[in-house]
Amino acid sequence: MTAKGVVNMAFDKASYDKYAYEPFAVTVDLAVLTIRDGALQVLLVERGQEPYAGHWALPGGFVEPDESAETAAGRELAEETGLSDVTGLHLEQLRTYSEPDRDPRMRVVSVAFTALLPDAPEPHAGSDAARASWLPYHADRPLAFDHDRILADAHERVGAKLEYSCLATAFCPPEFTLGELQQVYETVWGTPLDRPNFRRKVLATPGFVEPVPGGARLTGGRGKPAALYRAGQATALHPPLLRPSREGRPA
Amino acid sequence: MTAKGVVNMAFDKASYDKYAYEPFAVTVDLAVLTIRDGALQVLLVERGQEPYAGHWALPGGFVEPDESAETAAGRELAEETGLSDVTGLHLEQLRTYSEPDRDPRMRVVSVAFTALLPDAPEPHAGSDAARASWLPYHADRPLAFDHDRILADAHERVGAKLEYSCLATAFCPPEFTLGELQQVYETVWGTPLDRPNFRRKVLATPGFVEPVPGGARLTGGRGKPAALYRAGQATALHPPLLRPSREGRPA
DNA sequence: GCAAAAGTGTTACCCATACACCCATGT
């Protein structure tokens, strides 16, 4: 429903009085992930005010009256990172967090998004935050509000989507090697994969990646130069690329 | 973030003025699915007022100041169906719809949920609606607002989750036969499945179903009585039960 | 030459598919 309830719930007189209720603030929170130095990293901002002053928090902000949550998320991301046109950006709704006490000041309903970036640019400490920085995903750093949970949910969702979608290319620059793509899976899943099998699997999925004709790149200085690939048109992976060895995981 | 933005965005004076902005209404919408007479059906309510008077719409209502969206969804469902303790109910957040113009009257952000019911009880035309009824999912019946899209998203999500989760048991009564479980898959996916293979697959997944010791049921009057099963403790399906034949589906 | 990273080949095994067949019940 939308505003149907007001009409039928004995609030007929108040049905168009927008201030009849305690207002809800609607915000967006962004779990922005990237891979740097072979590790999963998160974009965080340092809070300057109470509550949670000095704590790290997910970037985000208010949804403005004339924009959707998706638009707000893109805008906030641009403001925080200073990049309005990030190539390869993947932005996707995660879920909405609406526990009444999640912000001590007022009722805040937050639509959380997951964003993935390749080759992470250093964030400008934007208008919104005292400090903004990439920090390793695995760290003993309690975040403000319920942001630890949001971040964990985002990680879980991304890990799951790698299995049955072509999402991994969103972590890679426009042209990438299969080794880099494999590193994405290994970093997010925390599991080593067999290179020959990974290679076959990816190449056997039509539209996942397509070769760049003349391309080759030296990856770590040493080793054979690797062929370059671009992301293809496919978005789904059939059959899926399943995470190895999760037996004894009935629940 | 939550209400961080107000502090740092040159609104310091207004940071705790809850009425500084055009308020958002926050609602929940419910895509309640069930299987009746071998067909997928949806719980819909008929609108009595403009806009969309006479149209069918998804049940739903306002999130109250002291409850989460999840709580509101459960409450609204109980109000609409008249059943506060539905056995086997599965309620899950779908996504949030926040386009600024989705309700012509005011700014309404709606958190949509998918709910699955076994053996659908006839809904009471509750406090909220002129009429409430189960209607077939496949029908030429434009819904109010953006509810067609919400319903389509819910169907797609449920279909996908059948592949890699034990969700199908949520469509079944507490004790069910494997034939009934298979009907769930076939009805939601719209594809016939091979019975022997389906059977093996389900029984080979530990924790998906567990046999009811003495149980047997005559299914359609005719035929051999079928063994009864209960839902197990598992929630995930590894390996997944993939939908057949979706080749040529690169996007 | 050696280490490191890319890339190819091969084999065994698992599992899904497809289909044939038997069992129990109502009419």
Next chain:
DNA sequence: ACATGGGTGTATGGGTAACACTTTTGC
């Protein structure tokens, strides 16, 4: 008897896992 739905068995093929091996670069 026969139709209907439950349940079992089995052969075949595709895909994955595991691992050996070759190629190309830098040091």
